[in-house]
Amino acid sequence: MSTGLKNALVKKKKAIIKKWFDxxxxxxxxxxxRFIKSQKDPFANPVGNTTFHGLKALFDELVxxxxxxxxxxxxxxxxxxxxxxxFSPSKAxxxxxxLKKIIRESLKEASSGDEEYHMFDERxxxxxxxxxxxxxxxxxxxxxxKSNEFKNRTFSAFERAGLIKEGKESQDVIQxxxxxxx
Numbered sequence: 001m002s003t004g005l006k007n008a009l010v011k012k013k014k015a016i017i018k019k020w021f022d023x024x025x026x027x028x029x030x031x032x033x034r035f036i037k038s039q040k041d042p043f044a045n046p047v048g049n050t051t052f053h054g055l056k057a058l059f060d061e062l063v064x065x066x067x068x069x070x071x072x073x074x075x076x077x078x079x080x081x082x083x084x085x086x087f088s089p090s091k092a093x094x095x096x097x098x099l100k101k102i103i104r105e106s107l108k109e110a111s112s113g114d115e116e117y118h119m120f121d122e123r124x125x126x127x128x129x130x131x132x133x134x135x136x137x138x139x140x141x142x143x144x145x146k147s148n149e150f151k152n153r154t155f156s157a158f159e160r161a162g163l164i165k166e167g168k169e170s171q172d173v174i175q176x177x178x179x180x181x182x
Contacts (some may be wrong), residue, residue, distance in 0.1 A: 005107075005116040009063050012106045017059055019102045021052050024078075027087070038141040047081055052080045062099075062123050071130055079131050083138035093131040099124055 009016070025036045025048070035045070042049035061067060082092040088097040100121055158164050 002116050005120060006063055008107050009103070009120075013059065013063075016099075016102055016106050017052075017056050019106065020055050020059070020095070023102065024051055024055065025097050027091055027095060050077050050081065056090070058127065059099075062120070062127065066123055066126065071127065072134070075127070075131055076134050079134040080111055080138050082162050083135050084142065089132070089135060089139075092135050093128060096124060096128045 022037065025033050028036065036048040038043035038050075039048060051066075054074040054077060058071060061071050079093065085092075103120070104117070155164070
């Protein structure tokens with residue numbers, strides 16, 4: 001990235017991160033959004049605290065480097081929170097791509113060429129792809145947990161009803177007292 005765009009981004013860093021944070025928080029219902037924006041105590045507002053500090057670190061990585069491990073360590077908690085909430089995949093990770101518009105609006109007066117912005121947009125796109133991978137991994141884990149919970153409840157119900165055979169191979173065999181006739 002050129003020093004011109006980098007300097008402009010560093011100069012406007014605080015305003016860009018605040019706008020990005022507000023944009024992310026605005027994806028929540030209005031009451032939740034107001035709470036997250038107003039509550040500054042990190043213990044009373046872990047979602048807001050995690051999101052703000054994560055966005056700040058992600059912005060620094062976009063500007064200064066693109067270390068995958070660092071990006072993942074700050075992006076994962078944000079996406080993990082959004083994956084367990086009632087967000088569609090596009091809503092869960094879409095906030096990343098909104099950074100492009102925020103930067104354009106914040107740097108209207110900066111004299112960076114289209115090529116510089118294009119290169120920075122590619123970094124944001126890579127960040128979005130990493131976020132998507134994290135989101136999919138989280139959702140897969142959620143479905144796996146739900147599936148295992150259902151299996152365990154079903155097994156326990158069959159066990160209580162006396163429908164489980166005794167013996168060492170019986171843990172996964174259900175005894176059918178009235179087999180269907182064909």
